[in-house]
Amino acid sequence: MDEDTMPKDVIADAGSDLEDLVPEGYKPPPMAEPETTPWGIDISDADFKKLQAGFRPADHDDKWFFLATGPDEAGITSIHIIRFFSHMVFYALNIKPGDGDRFKVDSFTYEKKVSVPKTEEEAKEHAVVLCRGHLECDFEVLPEYDFFG
Template sequence: MSRVNYTPFETPPATAQWGRTVTHDDYTKMLQGFQPQSMDDKWTIKADTPEDAQGNTVVHAYFGRQNYEEIALTIATGDPNKIECLDWATITKISWKVEHPGGTELTEKEAKERAISLCKGLLRCAMEEEEEEEEEEKEEEED
């Protein structure tokens, strides 16, 4: 079996604080990651288990055959004795590749939407999109 190479961000990524809560079940799915099942699968998701003093986990999303890093989520874990909590872990930071072919740039909002979409689609996480709900509430308040 050949060794898979992962290419870290080629240029310094954009970063933003997040604060997105995650259930223990979704966190477990993130730890398991995703390996392409066929040539049509473009994404790989891989987690680095806690190595720092804070116990943070970093979940990396790689794209393409060369496994170029596109998104990284830093996750602070919760109390292992309280896994039933809905807000068991927190995505504290998101890092993402800004520049893409054709001169397009990925915004913070788009990076967060893509991260949620990858978690839901590939990892089968139950997390909901949060941005749309907040925007709808703001629009209702303005009317």
Template sequence: MTSNDKTTESSEVNGSDLDSADEYVQRARIKDFSKPTSAPWAVVISHEDFQKLMKGFYPKDMDDKWVVQTDGPDEQGFYTAKFARSWTSFLIVSLKIQVELGENGEVLSDRSPQIQEVSWELDRKRWGSRPDEPYTDKDAKEIAIALCQGRLGFTLPE
């Protein structure tokens, strides 16, 4: 593992990590961006869709190709939804999400969660395709939109 291949993993599983079949949702070891960049993206999502992001997605077979995992909140109260390739664990796209938290750290329902920023990997080799063309915020947003709809079951506004 190189210094650029830092991994993120969850150290414990609690009741909120159970899916509808009462099986533990798996947590992936996701390798951080090697060459990150970001752009603002102001998108409001519902609390229901935020919960789907929190639950995430772990591939059941090799055809699924993606992991979606949300971590947080961080010290500033932001959550990060991570979209990574399942075979390489390379982080390709992430969304920085702001939610209103109560005194005990609970998500308050009086203000909708808002995506503040989209980040993506600039190292084209990590994407595994289009090695001669640079990736843009449009590409990163398209990946997030497609995976939210295809893997998490909700439509992310464009």
């Protein structure tokens, strides 16, 4: 990890000793072995807003944080799901505006270098479970998944 992606600030509120995971201008580090696949699922405006807002760990018990970047020149907003202590990006949901008040997860990127999950489908399921658990997203077009790992 280079100096541009390393968090440097300290959270000032509540006397926390946690590093500030998302200082001004923070950019998620690149994945070592990314695999991007089409997904094409529709999500609601409410879910998109929750994903955009993200999730910031409150203490050492939180294992994940969620960071939105973009939109880029193509209108894609990426939601990065990052492991707290390693600052390793496991997943990215690449979202573009859809029809009406809907959005579309156009593609999904996952880190192939990690041992769990082992398949693309497991990676998608794990990302959905994390989004539902941490951000209270519905992803109403998808079934309920059992948590694993």
